[in-house]
Amino acid sequence: xxxxxxxxxxxxxxxxxxxxxxxxxxxxxxxxxxxxxxxxxxxxxxxxxxxxxxxxxxxxxxxxxxxxxxxxxxxxxxxxxxxxxxxxxxxxxxxxxxxxxxxxxxxxxxxxxxxxxxxxxxxxxxxxxxxxxxxxxxxxxxxxxxxxxxxxxxxxxxxxxxxxxxxxxxxxxxxxxxxxxxxxxxxxxxxxxxxxxxxxxxxxxxxxxxxxxxxxxxxxxxxxxxxxxxxxxxxxxxxxxxxxxxxxxxxxxxxxxxxxxxxxxxxxxxxxxxxxxxxxxxxxxxxxxxxxxxxxxxxxxxxxxxxxxxxxxxxxxxxxxxxxxxxxxxxxxxxxxxxxxxxxxxxxxxxxxxxxxxxxxxxxxxxxxxxxxxxxxxxxxxxxxxxxxxxxxxxxxxxxxxxxxxxxxxxxxxxxxxxxxxxxxxxxxxxxxxxxxxxxxxxxxxxxxxxxxxxxxxxxxxxxxxxxxxxxxxxxxxxxxxxxxxxxxxxxx
Amino acid sequence: xxxxxxxxxxxxxxxxxxxxxxxxxxxxxxxxxxxxxxxxxxxxxxxxxxxxxxxxxxxxxxxxxxxxxxxxxxxxxxxxxxxxxxxxxxxxxxxxxxxxxxxxxxxxxxxxxxxxxxxxxx
Numbered sequence: 001x002x003x004x005x006x007x008x009x010x011x012x013x014x015x016x017x018x019x020x021x022x023x024x025x026x027x028x029x030x031x032x033x034x035x036x037x038x039x040x041x042x043x044x045x046x047x048x049x050x051x052x053x054x055x056x057x058x059x060x061x062x063x064x065x066x067x068x069x070x071x072x073x074x075x076x077x078x079x080x081x082x083x084x085x086x087x088x089x090x091x092x093x094x095x096x097x098x099x100x101x102x103x104x105x106x107x108x109x110x111x112x113x114x115x116x117x118x119x120x121x122x123x124x125x126x127x128x129x130x131x132x133x134x135x136x137x138x139x140x141x142x143x144x145x146x147x148x149x150x151x152x153x154x155x156x157x158x159x160x161x162x163x164x165x166x167x168x169x170x171x172x173x174x175x176x177x178x179x180x181x182x183x184x185x186x187x188x189x190x191x192x193x194x195x196x197x198x199x200x201x202x203x204x205x206x207x208x209x210x211x212x213x214x215x216x217x218x219x220x221x222x223x224x225x226x227x228x229x230x231x232x233x234x235x236x237x238x239x240x241x242x243x244x245x246x247x248x249x250x251x252x253x254x255x256x257x258x259x260x261x262x263x264x265x266x267x268x269x270x271x272x273x274x275x276x277x278x279x280x281x282x283x284x285x286x287x288x289x290x291x292x293x294x295x296x297x298x299x300x301x302x303x304x305x306x307x308x309x310x311x312x313x314x315x316x317x318x319x320x321x322x323x324x325x326x327x328x329x330x331x332x333x334x335x336x337x338x339x340x341x342x343x344x345x346x347x348x349x350x351x352x353x354x355x356x357x358x359x360x361x362x363x364x365x366x367x368x369x370x371x372x373x374x375x376x377x378x379x380x381x382x383x384x385x386x387x388x389x390x391x392x393x394x395x396x397x398x399x400x401x402x403x404x405x406x407x408x409x410x411x412x413x414x415x416x417x418x419x420x421x422x423x424x425x426x427x428x429x430x431x432x433x434x435x436x437x438x439x440x441x442x443x444x445x446x447x448x449x450x451x452x453x454x455x456x457x458x459x460x461x462x463x464x465x466x467x468x469x470x471x472x473x474x475x476x477x478x479x480x481x482x483x484x485x486x487x488x489x490x491x492x493x
Numbered sequence: 494x495x496x497x498x499x500x501x502x503x504x505x506x507x508x509x510x511x512x513x514x515x516x517x518x519x520x521x522x523x524x525x526x527x528x529x530x531x532x533x534x535x536x537x538x539x540x541x542x543x544x545x546x547x548x549x550x551x552x553x554x555x556x557x558x559x560x561x562x563x564x565x566x567x568x569x570x571x572x573x574x575x576x577x578x579x580x581x582x583x584x585x586x587x588x589x590x591x592x593x594x595x596x597x598x599x600x601x602x603x604x605x606x607x608x609x610x611x612x613x614x615x
Contacts, residue, residue, distance in 0.1 A: 135575055142582045146589060153593055158600040162609050165593045169521060172534055172586050179541055179579060180514075186572065187548050 007052070008061035008074040011045045011084065012127050014038060019119040026112070032099045035115040036092075042122065043092040046084040053081040054480070058487065060132070068133075068193040075132030075195065079336060079484035082477075083129045083259055086343045090251045091122045093459045094347070098244050100455045101354045102154070104361065105242035110154035117154075118248070120147040125256050134182045134192045134268070137260070141178065141224070144256070145171045148249060152241040163236035170233040174223025178260070181216035184209045185268075197268050205273050214278060217264050225257025227321050228291030231314045238310035238350075243357055246306060247350035250313055251343035258320045258339055265324065266332075266488040275327035284325025289419050291318025296426035300433075305363045306353050308430055309346065312389060315423065316342045322416065323404050329485055331407030336481040338400035341388075341470065345396060348385035348463035352378055355452035355460060368434055370443025375451050379438050381464040386431035388467045391424050395471040399478065506547035513540030525606045527597065531590045538583045545576040 003010070018038040025031040053059060053076055061074040076084075094101075095118070102114060124144025131137050149171065153164035186192055188209050189200040204210050219230070226234040234254070238246045265274045275281045295315030302308035316338070323335035353363045355378045360367045372379045388395035401420060408416040443449075451457065470477050501508065517537025521530050549572035557567040594604055601609050 135578075139578060139582070142586075146582075146585055149589055149593070153596065159613055161593050161596040161600065162606075162613075165527065165590065165597065168586065168590050168593065169530055169534060173518070173521065173537065176538055176541055180544065183541070183545050183548065183572070186575075 004048075006061075007045050007049055008059060008076060008130060009063060011042065011049065011088075011130060012123060014045065015042050015119045015123040015126065019116045019123065022119060023113055023116040028099065028112075031115055035098070035119060036096050038119065039088065039091040039095040039122070042126070043085070043088040046081070046088040046126075049076055050078075050081040050085050050480070053078055054483070069191050069196055072136050073132040073193060073195075074130050076130060077484065077487045078480050079262070079488065080129045080259070082336065082340060082480050082484065083255065084126060086255065086340050087122065087125045087129065087252045090248055090343060090347055091118070093462055094244055094248050094351070097351070097354070097456045097459045100453060101244040101358065102242050104358050105156060105244075105354075106154045107156045114151070114154060117147045117151050118245075120144075121151060121248075125252055128256050129259055132194050134185060134194060134197065136192075138175065138179050138182060141175050141260075144253070145175060145224075148245075148253060151245045151249075152237050154245070155240045155242050157240045159236065160240040163233075163240045167233040167237045170223055170230070174220045174230070177216045177220030177223070179220075181213040181220065184213035184216065188213075194263070194268050198270065201269060205270075205277070211278070214264075214269055214274065214280075218261060218280065221257050221260040221264070222321075223257075224254075225261060225321070226254050226314060226317050227257075228287060228294055228314055228318060231291070231295075231317070234313065235307050235310040238313070239304055239307040243306065243350055243354035243363075246309075247347050247354060250309065250350050251347035254313060254317050255320075255339045255343055258317065258324070258335070261321075262324060262332075262335065262488070271327060271489060275325075281325040281327050285322045285413070285416060288318040288320070288322025288325060289416065289423070291315060291321065292420065292423040293426070294318075296423050296430065299430040300426065302430075303364050303366075305365060305368070305434065306350070308434075309349050309353070312427065312430065313342075313346060315427070316346070316389075318423075319400070319404060319420065322420070323400075323407060326404075326407045326411045326413070326416070328407055328411050329489065330403050330410050332485045332488065333478060333481045334400050334403035334407050336484055337403060337477050340477055340481075341396035341400050341467075344463055344466050344470065345385045345388040348381055348460060348467060349389070351456070351460040351463060352382045352385070355456050358452055358456060359449055365434065365437055368438045369441040370438070371449075372435075372439035373443050374449045377457055378452050378460065381460045382438070383435055384464045385467055386435065388471065390427045390431055393471075394468065396467050396477075397471075399471060399474050403478070506543060510540045510544040510547065513537070513543060516540075527594045527604045527606060528591075530606075531587060531594070534590070535583065535587060538579070542576050542580060542583075545572045545579070548572045 015038055022031050022035055059076040063072040121144050124140045127140030128137055149164045149168045153161050185197055188204050189197055191197055223230040292315045295311045299308045299311035320335050320338050323331045356363050388397040391397040391401040404420055405417040513536055517533050520533025524530055549569040551566055551568050554566045554568035557570045598604055601612055
């Protein structure tokens with residue numbers, strides 16, 4: 001049997017099977033390296049799939065050998081291959097640091113199942129991205145959501161439980177909206193396979209159920225992506241979750257929501273109808289711009305820096321939504337590249353929070369006094385990833401904003417380009433004030449405050465270096481995104 | 494009058510599903526008690542179950558079990574199978590939500606959302 005031919009199935013099966021194994025390996029000294037190994041293997045599979053897609057084009061894999069429409073097909077094009085790499089790559093980078101990182105931030109009794117939950121969340125997100133079947137997407141969505149509610153509740157702050165509960169309520173309503181949308185699609189077309197749906201929808205677009213399905217699915221995906229004003233679950237969830245969880249979800253969970261939006265708009269419903277007749281662009285772009293301003297403005301006033309980063313995510317999701325809403329080639333490239341790039345920088349920033357919390361026990365603005373001297377490498381990472389968040393040239397943040405501005409100009413909506421740049425200036429304030437405190441305030445007289453241990457520092461550094469690498473070598477990410485856009489727009493300019 | 498009534502009756506299941514969806518969502522949004530919120534969520538999801546199950550039913554259709562020689566009309570089993578999965582998901586969600594409520598009650602001593610918020614602000 002040729003294992004390579006079954007890479008798409010292994011992508012899901014490896015972490016899925018590893019999760020219960022991790023739960024029965026009582027000894028954390030065995031479970032931890034095992035989880036690291038699994039995440040590395042998963043990442044290797046993703047890279048293999050991306051290579052295969054770039055070399056040979058779309059991969060269609062029939063689960064269990066059943067042909068669609070009876071069986072479930074996994075369809076991998078450049079878009080989801082890139083996202084698979086982001087999700088499993090983040091897992092592979094964060095996982096080695098998990099044991100040290102969660103030590104200070106989780107409740108004792110939740111630590112044993114932490115790794116299993118993390119692997120299940122990974123499985124769910126990879127599944128959402130890889131599947132070509134609408135109902136299968138819902139099932140994976142719930143696998144990742146349920147494990148993320150539990151992961152957020154592992155935080156040892158008592159406010160973690162209400163935060164997780166709120167996320168559960170809003171997340172379930174969002175996921176159920178997607179379920180209603182998928183039901184309406186099935187009712188009208190009699191298929192759940194996305195490629196089949198795309199063909200059959202064309203003649204049914206004028207019907208109310210299909211239009212309602214579009215609305216339900218977009219609203220559901222917006223809740224999952226934390227698109228303003230459906231972002232209410234996110235600030236508390238990311239603030240009170242352990243920083244490692246925030247790093248992984250901040251980099252991937254909202255991106256998967258954005259992916260659902262892109263996939264349904266472009267692959268299933270068809271972009272020319274969604275942006276033409278339905279004028280969804282007139283909803284996504286204003287909401288995105290509003291999110292960019294609201295998120296950045298609120299972030300400026302936060303004293304808890306994890307909460308500040310969460311509000312900054314609200315703003316960044318806004319850019320992604322605005323970029324999708326432009327509905328042209330450059331806009332879509334900006335959306336895909338920013339999904340990837342924002343994952344890197346937000347991952348790095350939350351890892352910095354993990355380092356600081358390990359040493360100081362908290363991450364509010366006053367605790368950052370003088371850290372520039374006490375934790376030079378950690379704060380160096382914060383500065384670089386922060387500059388990237390602002391969009392300074394030579395960092396990844398610049399690349400995505402460049403394409404976003406290009407897309408806005410191409411679409412003839414130059415006010416959007418101006419507003420994007422103006423909202424970026426707001427992020428100068430909220431990143432800048434942290435840098436000011438860290439480098440220009442006197443360090444506290446506490447000998448315990450020193451550089452974070454290597455196990456945490458190396459993943460943080462790695463993500464930071466990637467922020468610059470993909471900021472300079474833009475051909476890789478933009479190249480893949482441009483190739484993905486060809487698939488999504490079906491050869492249209 | 495009779496036409497409107499006929500229209501209502503022809504889509505009775507859809508109306509019922511819609512009503513359940515609205516009631517559930519309303520309970521989730523308006524009620525302050527966490528357990529009542531979970532009950533609202535369940536009502537909301539039940540609306541979706543009913544919607545899927547009605548979708549698969551064909552008038553005069555029977556259970557999709559093939560019998561020798563019988564020339565029967567079968568209901569579509571696929572939506573019913575799909576909704577079995579969704580029911581399992583809903584059970585898992587409910588149990589996780591209740592577990593979280595137990596933890597909230599342990600650390601806050603209440604299951605009222607307002608009291609939880611007030612206790613954090615104090």
